[in-house]
Amino acid sequence: MASLPKEELRTIDADEEAAFLDSIDRWIEREVKPVVMHHDHGDIWPAELVDQMIEMGLFGATIGQEYGGLGLPATTYAKIVARISSYWMAITGIFNSHLIMACAVERFGTPAQKAKWLPKFASGEIRGGLALTEPNAGTDLQAIRTTAIRDGDDYVINGTKTWISNAIQGSCFALLVKTDPKADPRYKGMSLFIAPKQDGFTVGKKFDKLGYKAIDSAELIFDNYRIPADNLIGGVEGQGFFQATGGLELGRINVAARGVGLAEGSLRLATEYAQLRQTMGKPIADHQAIQLKIGEMVTRARAARLLTLDAAEAYDRGERCDMEAGMAKYFASEAAVRNSEEAMRIHGGYAYSKEYEIERYYRDALLMCIGEGTNEMQRMIISKQWVKRNPA
Numbered sequence: 001m002a003s004l005p006k007e008e009l010r011t012i013d014a015d016e017e018a019a020f021l022d023s024i025d026r027w028i029e030r031e032v033k034p035v036v037m038h039h040d041h042g043d044i045w046p047a048e049l050v051d052q053m054i055e056m057g058l059f060g061a062t063i064g065q066e067y068g069g070l071g072l073p074a075t076t077y078a079k080i081v082a083r084i085s086s087y088w089m090a091i092t093g094i095f096n097s098h099l100i101m102a103c104a105v106e107r108f109g110t111p112a113q114k115a116k117w118l119p120k121f122a123s124g125e126i127r128g129g130l131a132l133t134e135p136n137a138g139t140d141l142q143a144i145r146t147t148a149i150r151d152g153d154d155y156v157i158n159g160t161k162t163w164i165s166n167a168i169q170g171s172c173f174a175l176l177v178k179t180d181p182k183a184d185p186r187y188k189g190m191s192l193f194i195a196p197k198q199d200g201f202t203v204g205k206k207f208d209k210l211g212y213k214a215i216d217s218a219e220l221i222f223d224n225y226r227i228p229a230d231n232l233i234g235g236v237e238g239q240g241f242f243q244a245t246g247g248l249e250l251g252r253i254n255v256a257a258r259g260v261g262l263a264e265g266s267l268r269l270a271t272e273y274a275q276l277r278q279t280m281g282k283p284i285a286d287h288q289a290i291q292l293k294i295g296e297m298v299t300r301a302r303a304a305r306l307l308t309l310d311a312a313e314a315y316d317r318g319e320r321c322d323m324e325a326g327m328a329k330y331f332a333s334e335a336a337v338r339n340s341e342e343a344m345r346i347h348g349g350y351a352y353s354k355e356y357e358i359e360r361y362y363r364d365a366l367l368m369c370i371g372e373g374t375n376e377m378q379r380m381i382i383s384k385q386w387v388k389r390n391p392a
């Protein structure tokens, strides 16, 4: 993917970062922890938390300061996401998908598009996400069928997107379409649009999910949806595939950070429980079988964090980092799954009760292996990059 131009490289003063992370910690303690189970169990949109996240500037976290965003480096952003995810992963999806849309506009948009949209994205006045997946095309994005046909100064769009995060609550999406369905190779016929909700753009079926509750995932339906040609990101057709997958590098760092949070949160819950629960006259933390689990969990969580920060640092230096982001996403998401499963075992029968929190981590962790490129694909990307960097 395109890296940040050198003049746009972002840094943050260590004290400033620490103060920001402190404020996130206080917010989690005061506002998130008391309500997470209510919203997760009822699949209820967390309107108050979203307002607070707007207040804190999270909807502009990675948008440049010149557009009203916080302009945070990817490292700080990853630390924020990991911290929040260690208590409730799903709410990070509400601003992350939105920021991937913003990233596409900031990275590839025309000056007029940036000036028009980014301030409203940064303030949270307009919120949304990324609409790539279709019923027949997830991993194989080039197989999408949604079309945008030029008609005078407009494009007319028809098709269906599925599994789109923030579909119901969001009002604008980065929408991947085919402007030339016959193009060969297929990616040359793909374009990315800024698509606000208006006539011809409706929400379809909402998914009832295993986890990742409270954030809405639904279909988006486009029926003779007409938007101005000015909404074509970058103003030139045929760039959409790279624009859409370009944003995924930051997206992968974000999913890795969510995995880190889930892995660390599972470890925290298991560590507490193992010291409180007694069998055979001593805390289960003193039994070797449990120690082996915790030893592996600590190591996995730490390795996931280091890989994620390594990828984020490469991103912040403006280097190509699809391999590093892929390794972080792959390892951290698998760490989230393994640690949440081990934490379930450490909780014994109580893991199976919704009165305990650990079951949420287990349900949420599995998604991390799917989103922003499945872990099967990540390993192929890592391998291809590795071989390319090491020619025989």
Ligand SMILES: Cc1cc2nc3c(=O)[nH]c(=O)nc-3n(C[C@H](O)[C@H](O)[C@H](O)COP(=O)(O)OP(=O)(O)OC[C@H]3O[C@@H](n4cnc5c(N)ncnc54)[C@H](O)[C@@H]3O)c2cc1C
Pocket: 097, 129, 130, 131, 132, 133, 136, 137, 138, 139, 140, 162, 163, 164, 165, 166, 209, 212, 217, 367, 370, 371, 372, 373, 374, 375, 376, 377
């Ligand atoms: C909760 C949730 C939220 C989501 N949010 C969004 C969103 O906001 N926006 C959006 O656009 N999409 C979103 N998605 C969709 C997600 O990106 C896709 O589900 C994902 O890309 C996988 O696509 P698929 O489900 O069609 O699986 P498929 O592509 O059909 O894959 C099925 C299996 O085959 C494997 N596979 C496929 N092709 C290959 C290959 N060439 N080589 C090896 N293995 C392969 C996959 O790894 C997987 O194991 C979301 C999905 C979920 C579950």
